Amino acid sequence: MADDKSKRAFRDRDRVSADEDYEVAYFAEKAGITVQQVRDLIAKHGNDRATLEREAKALKGR
Template identity: 70%
Template structure:
């Protein structure tokens, strides 16, 4: 299901939509991860953007 572009509030900016390919792809490219790695992070830590970014940075350091 696509995002409703007529809704202009910003409630979901702090979430990563794991079912939206473009969001998962963007997140993967931003942190140099594969799409399966991003999906694993979302499954493990939820879709909170701040938590995912923190975990992605830690994953990149390893």
């Protein structure tokens, strides 16, 4: 079932849904990495936004 974008709780903002292409694409663009790299980070570290931002920054710095 599709995500109801009109019903957003605060907890929705601290996660990146790997099932939603627009969320993955937005995070990839914001972090300066590829969509596949975002999916790999989610698979490895989970979908917590703060963790993903930290790992994306480290990945981009390599």
